[in-house]
Amino acid sequence: xxxxxxxxxxxxxxxxxxxxxxxxxxxxxxxxxxxxxxxxxxxxxxxxxxxxxxxxxxxxxxxxxxxxxxxxxxxxxxxxxxxxxxxxxxxxxxxxxxxxxxxxxxxxxxxxxxxxxxxxxxxxxxxxxxxxxxxxxxxxxxxxxxxxxxxxxxxxxxxxxxxxxxxxxxxxxxxxxxxxxxxxxxxxxxxxxxxxxxxxxxxxxxxxxxxxxxxxxxxxxxxxxxxxxxxxxxxxxxxxxxxxxxxxxxxxxxxxxxx
Amino acid sequence: xxxxxxxxxxxxxxxxxxxxxxxxxxxxxxxxxxxxxxxxxxxxxxxxxxxxxxxxxxxxxxxxxxxxxxxxxxxxxxxxxxxxxxxxxxxxxxxxxxxxxxxxxxxxxxxxxxxxxxxxxxxxxxxxxxxxxxxxxxxxxxxxxxxxxxxxxxxxxxxxxxxxxxxxxxxxxxxxxxxxxxxxxxxxxxxxxxxxxxxxxxxxxxxxxxxxxxxxxxxxxxxxxxxxxxxxxxxxxxxxxxxxxxxxxxxxxxxxxxxxxxxxxxxxxxxxxxxxxxxxxxxxxxxxxxxxxxxxxxxxxxxxxxxxxxxxxxxxxxxxxxxxxxxxxxxxxxxxxxxxxxxxxxxxxxxxxxxxx
Numbered sequence: 001x002x003x004x005x006x007x008x009x010x011x012x013x014x015x016x017x018x019x020x021x022x023x024x025x026x027x028x029x030x031x032x033x034x035x036x037x038x039x040x041x042x043x044x045x046x047x048x049x050x051x052x053x054x055x056x057x058x059x060x061x062x063x064x065x066x067x068x069x070x071x072x073x074x075x076x077x078x079x080x081x082x083x084x085x086x087x088x089x090x091x092x093x094x095x096x097x098x099x100x101x102x103x104x105x106x107x108x109x110x111x112x113x114x115x116x117x118x119x120x121x122x123x124x125x126x127x128x129x130x131x132x133x134x135x136x137x138x139x140x141x142x143x144x145x146x147x148x149x150x151x152x153x154x155x156x157x158x159x160x161x162x163x164x165x166x167x168x169x170x171x172x173x174x175x176x177x178x179x180x181x182x183x184x185x186x187x188x189x190x191x192x193x194x195x196x197x198x199x200x201x202x203x204x205x206x207x208x209x210x211x212x213x214x215x216x217x218x219x220x221x222x223x224x225x226x227x228x229x230x231x232x233x234x235x236x237x238x239x240x241x242x243x244x245x246x247x248x249x250x251x252x253x254x255x256x257x258x259x
Numbered sequence: 260x261x262x263x264x265x266x267x268x269x270x271x272x273x274x275x276x277x278x279x280x281x282x283x284x285x286x287x288x289x290x291x292x293x294x295x296x297x298x299x300x301x302x303x304x305x306x307x308x309x310x311x312x313x314x315x316x317x318x319x320x321x322x323x324x325x326x327x328x329x330x331x332x333x334x335x336x337x338x339x340x341x342x343x344x345x346x347x348x349x350x351x352x353x354x355x356x357x358x359x360x361x362x363x364x365x366x367x368x369x370x371x372x373x374x375x376x377x378x379x380x381x382x383x384x385x386x387x388x389x390x391x392x393x394x395x396x397x398x399x400x401x402x403x404x405x406x407x408x409x410x411x412x413x414x415x416x417x418x419x420x421x422x423x424x425x426x427x428x429x430x431x432x433x434x435x436x437x438x439x440x441x442x443x444x445x446x447x448x449x450x451x452x453x454x455x456x457x458x459x460x461x462x463x464x465x466x467x468x469x470x471x472x473x474x475x476x477x478x479x480x481x482x483x484x485x486x487x488x489x490x491x492x493x494x495x496x497x498x499x500x501x502x503x504x505x506x507x508x509x510x511x512x513x514x515x516x517x518x519x520x521x522x523x524x525x526x527x528x529x530x531x532x533x534x535x536x537x538x539x540x541x542x543x544x545x546x547x548x549x550x551x552x553x554x555x556x557x558x559x560x561x562x563x564x565x566x567x568x569x570x571x572x573x574x575x576x577x578x579x580x581x582x583x584x585x586x587x588x589x590x591x592x593x594x595x596x597x598x599x600x601x602x603x604x605x606x607x608x609x610x611x612x613x614x615x616x
Binding site for chain 1 (some may be wrong): 433498500501503504505506507508509510511514518519522523525
């Protein structure tokens, strides 16, 4: 089943086009990995999937992205509502330092108008359990979020994102600031979460993509026109991409010859 | 082999010359600061007394009530109703026709029929008393006035400054924000008397009165740029990742600003607010044109009011040494106020640094 359909999506920074028009589909309840060398626009494309891209000054995108039946780039669409359905976790673990662990998870729920204590308690505990963090933080719920370790903060960010029950979770290099053990925890968690959520993850690590993803999209930088522009060169099942790449550029990238 | 370059001595000399110059210049820069602090502290501390913080203005030469109560009050005598007021004038007419007066330069009134004896009670303050007396009264009216005027000014500047800062940092539409930022910078660099003149023309003249509230307005004009720029700078220090995380949840800008970004920047903003209060409390020029000053303890916002810098200014101008002393005292209190503010700011920022990222 298809969760999102990307058609002719072209992100811009000012007048400069960052990525050649992208067409791809994102399967529901699967993990789709986006890999590629630095500057290929993989994060940019990811950020277009919940309209976070345009929060950068001068940034915009053309084309359409359908979430179910809805085009999230339709003119009358409120991007904040899209972002509640397509959540995002960032490279740098973010714990709001002025909020305790509990409130770090509750913030999205409060934003949606949930204020009853009992209701919040259930939702926060559920989200923390889903993020496999509950056992570690249940005794320090009133401590500042920044008191947690980096790996815990990243799972806290994931808990915050899944607390509002989005359809899709976007992760932008969620493990690049973490050590191998914390990384393994996050990967395990993502494999759990894909039972319920559609997951798109940008990663620098081909090994990580190979370990956890079902589908892989490979982006490369094209400099033939004199200006660097990203492009999607290949997208298919992860196994195919890594064992039988169709594009020679993919082959040289995954074999470590470029990038 | 120990080879000394040819110009070694010259280079050594130049090095020491330059180093000496910087030390000398630093010394010159520090002297005024040290002098001000030493002067204000020694002369100002001398003015501090029990009355200093508890009383308002007392005109020089005022005889304290306790003194007159001690003196025996003379009984009222209907024959002589002026007895006891310290002036006994007895004029007697002897009825004689004046002889053609011989011009006597020593006694111009000789021969016009009056013998005059005027006894002036010397318990009244003499001129020499006025000029040698110590300080009388205190500056309580100035302390109260400064807190009211600067506090009210801060109340006006706070919402405007903070919201402008938020706009510049969070809602930046590039070109317009640049223009606003430039204007704010110009405003913060403009002489404070300008703020006084503007309020004088816009408020004092139309309302036909000097008032505390007009003074607060002029101080607010001076405080707004400080609050605005600190708020903006402090908000910009909050990592973008915080905003992104909040936006990623579907939070509109105002929500992420008020629930995530602003709380994170709050200690820094408080710093700016306290600094702006200290700046406003020390301003004199705009107050001359707006609150005028007062010698009584007044809390009426629509009336002229006293303030410490105004008292310092007026008492320094005064010919009475007692008031000059009070001026030093007022300056001392003002400096302590600003110093306290700065120390509070230090404490606030130190706690923030200790709280981690």
